[in-house]
Amino acid sequence: MKRLKIKEINSCENPPEKALIGGWVRTRRDSKTFSFIEINDGSCLSNIQIIADSSIENYDNIAKLTTGSCISILGKIVESPGKGQKWEVQAEKIDIHNNAPEDFPLQKKRHSDEFLRTIAHLRPRTNKFSSVFRIRAELSQAVHSYFYEKGFRYIHTPILTASDCEGAGEMFSVSSDSVKNGFFFSKPANLTVSGQLEAEMMALSLGDVYTFGPTFRAENSNTSRHAAEFWMIEPEMSFCDLEQNMDVAEDFIKNIITRTRKNCSEDLELFNRFVDKTLFETLENILENRFVRITYKEAVEILKKSGQKFEYDPVYGADLQTEHERFITETEFKKPVFVYNYPKNIKPFYMRLNSDNETVAAMDLLVPKIGELIGGSQREERFDILQKRMEECSINKEEYWWYLDSRKYGSVYHSGFGMGFDRIMMLVTGVSNIRDVIPFPRTPGSIEF
RNA sequence: UCCCCAGUAGCUCAGUCGGCAGAGCAGAUGGCUGUUAACCAUCGGGUCCGCGGUUCAAGUCCGUGCUGGGGAGCCA
Numbered sequence: 026m027k028r029l030k031i032k033e034i035n036s037c038e039n040p041p042e043k044a045l046i047g048g049w050v051r052t053r054r055d056s057k058t059f060s061f062i063e064i065n066d067g068s069c070l071s072n073i074q075i076i077a078d079s080s081i082e083n084y085d086n087i088a089k090l091t092t093g094s095c096i097s098i099l100g101k102i103v104e105s106p107g108k109g110q111k112w113e114v115q116a117e118k119i120d121i122h123n124n125a126p127e128d129f130p131l132q133k134k135r136h137s138d139e140f141l142r143t144i145a146h147l148r149p150r151t152n153k154f155s156s157v158f159r160i161r162a163e164l165s166q167a168v169h170s171y172f173y174e175k176g177f178r179y180i181h182t183p184i185l186t187a188s189d190c191e192g193a194g195e196m197f198s199v200s201s202d203s204v205k206n207g208f209f210f211s212k213p214a215n216l217t218v219s220g221q222l223e224a225e226m227m228a229l230s231l232g233d234v235y236t237f238g239p240t241f242r243a244e245n246s247n248t249s250r251h252a253a254e255f256w257m258i259e260p261e262m263s264f265c266d267l268e269q270n271m272d273v274a275e276d277f278i279k280n281i282i283t284r285t286r287k288n289c290s291e292d293l294e295l296f297n298r299f300v301d302k303t304l305f306e307t308l309e310n311i312l313e314n315r316f317v318r319i320t321y322k323e324a325v326e327i328l329k330k331s332g333q334k335f336e337y338d339p340v341y342g343a344d345l346q347t348e349h350e351r352f353i354t355e356t357e358f359k360k361p362v363f364v365y366n367y368p369k370n371i372k373p374f375y376m377r378l379n380s381d382n383e384t385v386a387a388m389d390l391l392v393p394k395i396g397e398l399i400g401g402s403q404r405e406e407r408f409d410i411l412q413k414r415m416e417e418c419s420i421n422k423e424e425y426w427w428y429l430d431s432r433k434y435g436s437v438y439h440s441g442f443g444m445g446f447d448r449i450m451m452l453v454t455g456v457s458n459i460r461d462v463i464p465f466p467r468t469p470g471s472i473e474f
Numbered sequence: 475u476c477c478c479c480a481g482u483a484g485c486u487c488a489g490u491c492g493g494c495a496g497a498g499c500a501g502a503u504g505g506c507u508g509u510u511a512a513c514c515a516u517c518g519g520g521u522c523c524g525c526g527g528u529u530c531a532a533g534u535c536c537g538u539g540c541u542g543g544g545g546a547g548c549c550a
Binding site for chain 2: 110248448
């Protein structure tokens with residue numbers, strides 16, 4: 026008999042009379058002649074209640090089932106006379122796959138996030154984390170659907186790379202003992218910090234492309250928003266300027282949030298109730314408003330005129346501090362804000378120089394509570410200017426011969442951005458620590474599991 | 475890497491002025507009930523994060539290390 030998932034039963038008006046169900050015991054309540062067993066199979070947040078009568082052959086063992094055990098049940102699906110659930114299962118046969126010993130670390134009460142991180146292998150068995158990871162799957166799917174529907178091609182950029190100077194942070198080096206000098210690739214290799222440069226090459230032939238894959242940064246960042254291994258989405262579009270780039274970013278975010286809200290309503294409800302009571306309000310605010318667009322120069326002026334006391338005074342020409350970003354998105358506008366046209370000396374070489382010769386066509390998207398969610402730019406497509414910018418930034422042009430080639434042969438204006446997938450997970454769920462939206466997070470000093 | 479905070483039973487936490495190590499939940503045993511984080515009774519359960527110091531006496535005070543958390547920098 027085919028196993029039926031709890032989600033299928035719950036969404037049914039007329040479920041089949043009999044079903045085979047498998048899952049993990051969340052709680053068991055005893056009576057003299059029968060047991061109530063609540064099991065969860067991960068298909069949805071809800072559990073299903075199993076009634077096991079003492080007439081079942083292995084009832085002695087069933088009455089000893091502990092939280093965390095795994096069982097299969099063959100039984101009748103009936104309307105529940107009790108409150109709290111529509112359907113329940115009158116068990117006819119119960120297979121005990123494993124009875125969890127008494128030291129099973131998850132109790133029925135609430136655990137702290139910090140404790141659950143130490144048992145990352147078991148935390149998906151909790152309501153909160155199973156919800157997080159169902160939402161993560163849905164949000165991933167939404168990313169692919171969005172781009173697919175817009176005619177973008179999903180491309181795979183390398184994870185192993187030789188480039189080491191994109192200004193994107195420290196890199197992990199990769200070596201192998203299988204070759205004598207350690208250089209498997211004949212020169213030093215690293216884990217990628219971005220697929221952008223390769224994505225540009227693909228965009229300059231396929232038109233609109235995107236990557237969605239793992240990214241690695243060896244920065245010793247100890248914050249709730251940084252991980253050493255995270256997933257990044259990087260669309261890259263030919264015939265696209267900075268303004269169109271921002272249009273895509275805004276539409277993209279609104280689209281994937283809308284889809285996730287529709288398809289994960291039960292899971293999201295949990296976060297709105299227990300994790301962040303303003304979550305739905307926040308998402309509503311993002312969906313219903315146009316994102317603000319201001320230049321870097323305007324941003325600095327707003328900060329200067331605000332009368333707000335900052336630990337670091339806002340100065341034109343310097344990077345915006347976290348406190349500045351928060352003021353702009355949380356206090357001044359109270360909605361997502363694109364800040365664009367940054368001074369060229371605080372941005373990397375590949376961003377397109379504006380006609381003022383001072384700023385580049387860069388844009389960052391700042392979002393309340395999350396901070397920087399997107400960083401992007403129109404790319405410098407002009408061969409001579411790009412070379413000059415590389416010189417200014419002390420980039421070794423020979424290593425980038427192929428990148429420069431793309432500006433030599435059929436170059437065209439193009440743009441793209443990078444969005445931290447784990448950060449939009451935080452936005453959508455209200456979870457405040459990036460370690461809690463990644464199944465097995467890697468952070469400085471921590472690579473268990 | 476810097477600043478701040480924390481570490482006590484399997485988990486969540488209390489522990490007063492330095493003076494016998496505590497509760498709830500979880501577990502075991504028994505009872506009761508179409509139960510809903512069920513309930514009632516009984517029992518078992520401790521390297522008070524490690525090391526060093528002060529003291530008649532340290533979970534408590536001091537130093538140091540480790541681990542975790544919050545913030546900053548860096549970024550997505």
